[in-house]
Amino acid sequence: MKRFRIGGFLSVVLTLLVVYALVKWGIPAVSREVTTLPFPLPVPGTLMFFYMVLTIVALFMFVTFSEEGLTDFLRPVKKFLRGGYGKIPRAAILLAVPAVIGWQVYEIVVPKVEVPSSLRIQHPSSNFPKSFEAKENPFSKPTEAQVDAFIAQAEDNEIDLIPQVREDVELWMEEMDPDHMLEFFAVEPVKKFLAQLEAGEVDKETARAALMEKTLFEGRALYAMNCRACHGDSVAGDGPMADGFKLRPLNFTDNGTIETIVVGYTFWRVTNGGPGLPTEATPWDSAMPEWKLSLTEEERWKIILAEYDLAQKTPRIPESH
Amino acid sequence: MRTNHIILAAVMAALAAAWFSIPAMAASKPSKPMPEATEEFVEKGRAIYFRRCSFCHGLLGDGEGPAAKYLDPRPRDFTLGTFKFRTTKSGELPTDEDLFRTVSRGLSGTAMQSFDSDLIKSGLGESDRWAVIAYIKTFAQEFDDPEYDPVKTGKVISLPAKRAPYNAETIAKGEAVFEKAKCWSCHGKLGRGDGNKEFRKDDWGFPIRIRNVTHPWKIKAGAEVEDIYMRFTTGISGTPMPSFVKTLNEEDRWNLASYIKSLQHQLTGHQALKAAPVQGALPESPDDAAWDAAEPMDIRLAGQVVAPPRWQNPSVEMVTLQALFNDEDIAFRLTWDDPFKDVVHDESQEFNPNEVSKVGAFNSYVEANGMVPRALETFRDSIALQFPVKPPKGTKKPHFYRGSSSDQVHLWVWKADRDEVGERGTEEGNARGWKQPIKAQAEDGQQIAGKAKWDQGRWTVVMKRPLRTGDKNDVQFEKGVFTPMSVNAWDGSNGEHGLIMSLSTWYYVFLEAPTPMSVYAYAALAFLIAGGLGFWLMRKAEKEEEPVEASA
Numbered sequence: 001m002k003r004f005r006i007g008g009f010l011s012v013v014l015t016l017l018v019v020y021a022l023v024k025w026g027i028p029a030v031s032r033e034v035t036t037l038p039f040p041l042p043v044p045g046t047l048m049f050f051y052m053v054l055t056i057v058a059l060f061m062f063v064t065f066s067e068e069g070l071t072d073f074l075r076p077v078k079k080f081l082r083g084g085y086g087k088i089p090r091a092a093i094l095l096a097v098p099a100v101i102g103w104q105v106y107e108i109v110v111p112k113v114e115v116p117s118s119l120r121i122q123h124p125s126s127n128f129p130k131s132f133e134a135k136e137n138p139f140s141k142p143t144e145a146q147v148d149a150f151i152a153q154a155e156d157n158e159i160d161l162i163p164q165v166r167e168d169v170e171l172w173m174e175e176m177d178p179d180h181m182l183e184f185f186a187v188e189p190v191k192k193f194l195a196q197l198e199a200g201e202v203d204k205e206t207a208r209a210a211l212m213e214k215t216l217f218e219g220r221a222l223y224a225m226n227c228r229a230c231h232g233d234s235v236a237g238d239g240p241m242a243d244g245f246k247l248r249p250l251n252f253t254d255n256g257t258i259e260t261i262v263v264g265y266t267f268w269r270v271t272n273g274g275p276g277l278p279t280e281a282t283p284w285d286s287a288m289p290e291w292k293l294s295l296t297e298e299e300r301w302k303i304i305l306a307e308y309d310l311a312q313k314t315p316r317i318p319e320s321h
Numbered sequence: 322m323r324t325n326h327i328i329l330a331a332v333m334a335a336l337a338a339a340w341f342s343i344p345a346m347a348a349s350k351p352s353k354p355m356p357e358a359t360e361e362f363v364e365k366g367r368a369i370y371f372r373r374c375s376f377c378h379g380l381l382g383d384g385e386g387p388a389a390k391y392l393d394p395r396p397r398d399f400t401l402g403t404f405k406f407r408t409t410k411s412g413e414l415p416t417d418e419d420l421f422r423t424v425s426r427g428l429s430g431t432a433m434q435s436f437d438s439d440l441i442k443s444g445l446g447e448s449d450r451w452a453v454i455a456y457i458k459t460f461a462q463e464f465d466d467p468e469y470d471p472v473k474t475g476k477v478i479s480l481p482a483k484r485a486p487y488n489a490e491t492i493a494k495g496e497a498v499f500e501k502a503k504c505w506s507c508h509g510k511l512g513r514g515d516g517n518k519e520f521r522k523d524d525w526g527f528p529i530r531i532r533n534v535t536h537p538w539k540i541k542a543g544a545e546v547e548d549i550y551m552r553f554t555t556g557i558s559g560t561p562m563p564s565f566v567k568t569l570n571e572e573d574r575w576n577l578a579s580y581i582k583s584l585q586h587q588l589t590g591h592q593a594l595k596a597a598p599v600q601g602a603l604p605e606s607p608d609d610a611a612w613d614a615a616e617p618m619d620i621r622l623a624g625q626v627v628a629p630p631r632w633q634n635p636s637v638e639m640v641t642l643q644a645l646f647n648d649e650d651i652a653f654r655l656t657w658d659d660p661f662k663d664v665v666h667d668e669s670q671e672f673n674p675n676e677v678s679k680v681g682a683f684n685s686y687v688e689a690n691g692m693v694p695r696a697l698e699t700f701r702d703s704i705a706l707q708f709p710v711k712p713p714k715g716t717k718k719p720h721f722y723r724g725s726s727s728d729q730v731h732l733w734v735w736k737a738d739r740d741e742v743g744e745r746g747t748e749e750g751n752a753r754g755w756k757q758p759i760k761a762q763a764e765d766g767q768q769i770a771g772k773a774k775w776d777q778g779r780w781t782v783v784m785k786r787p788l789r790t791g792d793k794n795d796v797q798f799e800k801g802v803f804t805p806m807s808v809n810a811w812d813g814s815n816g817e818h819g820l821i822m823s824l825s826t827w828y829y830v831f832l833e834a835p836t837p838m839s840v841y842a843y844a845a846l847a848f849l850i851a852g853g854l855g856f857w858l859m860r861k862a863e864k865e866e867e868p869v870e871a872s873a
Contacts, residue, residue, distance in 0.1 A: 078862045078865070081858055081859045081861075081862035081863070082859075082862050082863055083863075090859070094852070094855040094856065094859065095852070097851060097855060098847075098848045098849070098850075098851035098852035098855065099848060101847050101848065101851040102844045102845065102847045102848030102851070103844070104847075105843050105844050105846075105847035106840060106841070106843070106844035109839075109840050109843045109844070110836060110840050111801070111834070111836070111837070111840075113593075113595075113831060113833070115591075115592050115593045115803065115829060116715070116716050116803055116829070117716075118715075118716035163683060164387045164683060164684065165387055167385075167387070168375075168379055168380050168381075168385055168386055168387055169380065171379070171380070171381060171383070171385060172379075172380040172381055175381055176381075184371070184380050185371065186364070186367040186368040186370070186371040187368055187371065187372075220372065220376055221376050221386075221387045221388070223376075224376035224377060224386070224387065224388040225376075225387055225388045225391065225684055225686065226684075226685070226686075228388065228432065229432075229624070229626050229631075229633040229686075230623075230626060232434055232441075233373070233432070233433075233434040233436070234434065234435075234436065234441045234442075234443045234444050235443055236441045236442065236443065236444075238434065238441070239432075239434070240430065240431065240432055240434075240633065241623040241624055241626055241633060242623075243538065243621050243623070244621045244622050244623020244624070244635075244638065244823070244824075244825065244826075245623055245826050246592070246826045246827070246828075247826065253441065253442035253443045254442075274627075274720065275720060275725065279717065282716065283720065284717070284718040284719060284720045284721060284827065285718075285721060285826055285827060287623070287626070287627050287721075287722075287826065289626070289627050289628055290628075292680070293628065293629070293678075293680065294628075294629055294678075294680060294682065294685040295680070295681070295685075296680060296681040299681070310443055311443055312443055
């Protein structure tokens with residue numbers, strides 16, 4: 001039985017095709033099996049380039065290893081050039097190859113129409129004022145005096161609430177006629193505080209925790225009124241307005257947003273908004289308002305307290321501490 | 322032993338497959354029915370409601386939370402027991418699963434967002450969602466009455482097992498149903514929500530905006546065929562949208578749902594508007610056939626929430642742009658949906674923003690109803706294109722909201738009331754930030770021509786101007802340059818005027834430059850070199866002696 005033998009030239013071409021097919025379709029197909037993801041892993045262009053270069057180098061060494069090998073490889077090429085496979089195929093290929101090369105050169109030199117892209121720095125610090133670095137949220141650690149004042153208000157059943165929430169609380173009081181106006185707080189620290197208040201033995205820590213809840217309640221209301229439209233109900237940067245802004249509102253539940261910055265930085269960003277950003281942070285694309293034009297400092301701090309709470313994050317501690 | 326391993330592997334694989342298919346289902350269906358509403362469970366729900374829901378829906382569940390007044394549609398008043406999105410017969414209470422679906426995936430295009438912790442990290446887990454639903458059900462007494470229980474009384478509508486496919490045939494049949502059932506009498510012949518000649522009100526007394534069914538991001542309870550089918554079948558309680566269960570058979574409803582689905586607009590993805598070169602004069606008419614050559618680009622807009630007076634109930638949420646140019650001029654065509662043609666403007670009814678613009682104002686947002694009239698015959702429809710005056714260096718631009726004191730913008734503002742009475746519709750102006758109104762340019766600087774038309778709930782406006790003007794306050798267009806561009810839009814009957822509007826951030830317009838001759842020269846040179854090399858090799862091979870064929 002005569003062994004079928006493919007020539008040196010054909011085996012080189014076939015090898016190149018097989019390697020190309022393996023990288024182009026084989027790897028993605030296998031990756032889908034391995035990862036069970038509904039999409040293949042992408043094969044980077046440079047990987048394809050490396051594999052093909054390696055294959056070509058190996059084939060070159062294989063072909064030029066011996067004189068016979070080279071002759072074997074070149075035989076069909078020479079036969080083709082002499083017109084051994086017919087004159088018309090020769091003319092076609094000798095025209096087609098330069099045409100493809102000319103087309104590739106055209107593709108490379110033709111001016112590309114690409115939308116200008118800008119690298120944007122999310123947390124720029126070039127114009128972050130040092131004085132904000134160590135700023136602390138005045139509501140995160142209520143002082144002794146603030147706690148005492150809160151206890152006094154609670155004893156008089158006259159809790160000082162921001163006007164934005166008062167309307168709804170008053171509707172609730174009218175309807176429910178409660179013993180104490182704080183009863184709508186469906187959270188443990190306030191329930192415990194009210195129980196202590198009734199028993200006449202209030203401890204400061206419980207009162208402090210209850211005061212924090214009051215501040216958070218106000219902060220959440222202010223967030224819902226001012227920030228929710230863009231940053232969303234769940235601080236995920238997906239509010240009803242979010243799709244209208246190409247630079248999407250920040251998702252605070254993402255790691256690497258509000259937990260990687262000191263709270264003074266957050267306050268600075270809320271205060272000065274997009275227009276307060278330096279050039280490297282593309283201030284012209286940011287829809288973040290300059291909240292200092294609308295909200296008081298206290299309102300901004302209350303919102304920040306609630307925002308960290310909703311995102312279940314804590315701010316970074318300033319380095320000087 | 323080996324068999325065991327194979328079974329174990331199979332089970333693991335099945336589990337993995339199930340795990341990956343969860344996110345797709347998680348949003349709408351609970352894994353278990355609602356747990357029993359014990360006192361403890363309801364109290365858990367109350368705590369969640371207090372933290373996450375009360376600021377819109379109110380401490381009493383009456384839809385009167387601090388954020389409610391500023392929203393359209395209003396947050397639901399749970400005390401009435403009327404729920405819009407159900408799988409139950411018209412006028413019935415929703416099932417627990419219906420409430421679960423709404424809490425889980427939210428209502429698209431409204432302030433009610435998804436609360437599913439599988440979709441949003443700080444959302445609510447399944448048990449938490451059930452707990453809050455148990456609490457919400459305490460607001461309306463009807464939920465306690467077994468006579469109203471839609472499950473026990475057999476009022477639930479389930480999706481039929483057999484459904485018509487979504488294809489050209491069912492879409493065509495659905496179109497006939499659209500005609501027959503007179504859907505167009507409210508939704509308009511082309512589904513743009515322009516069928517009514519005046520506003521209608523819902524059961525709560527607020528003006529209803531008939532849905533433009535071509536904008537899928539506004540379809541509240543889901544834009545899929547199944548969701549649309551369910552809306553025809555159940556109706557939307559509290560609104561003029563009836564149930565068609567008695568007038569249309571099941572097949573008709575499926576086909577109609579296919580047709581409505583087919584009307585949904587697919588957004589174009591790109592960020593740069595490619596202006597198409599034209600030989601001869603540019604069109605000024607919005608209907609000119611020349612516009613077919615210009616590739617459209619959709620721009621999404623948001624309510625103007627950047628500075629007071631803030632507005633989060635915008636009407637115009639998408640504008641489609643096209644552009645044409647020749648050696649002298651550039652022309653833009655702007656297309657957007659607006660159910661009412663508003664061509665009058667009453668300045669005396671304009672909103673005075675001073676009250677909401679102070680630091681520490683009660684709120685810097687404009688209320689959805691009450692502060693500004695949202696009625697016909699009040700304010701005009703309007704649209705503006707905005708460009709930087711200075712050619713941008715790198716990516717640096719003026720702020721997208723009207724620039725700043727140091728970086729002014731050029732605006733082309735078209736006003737429907739001027740157009741209607743035959744005056745020049747588009748006026749050129751400049752702005753240096755939003756704090757000052759747009760300053761109109763002098764009469765001799767006004768160079769924009771173009772016509773507009775309103776038809777079937779859609780405005781089409783053409784703005785044409787020379788590429789270059791001698792005015793230093795004007796944008797100048799150069800071939801091969803990306804010029805930043807953004808849009809402001811106003812729907813008069815939505816109460817919009819002044820800074821109460823919708824706006825976009827920066828996009829680009831690009832005038833294609835002719836390819837330089839050198840590019841063709843390089844390509845030709847490469848062709849000649851490669852061709853010459855081939856020819857030389859051919860000649861060389863022919864000259865060589867024919868080797869002896871290896872024929873051993």
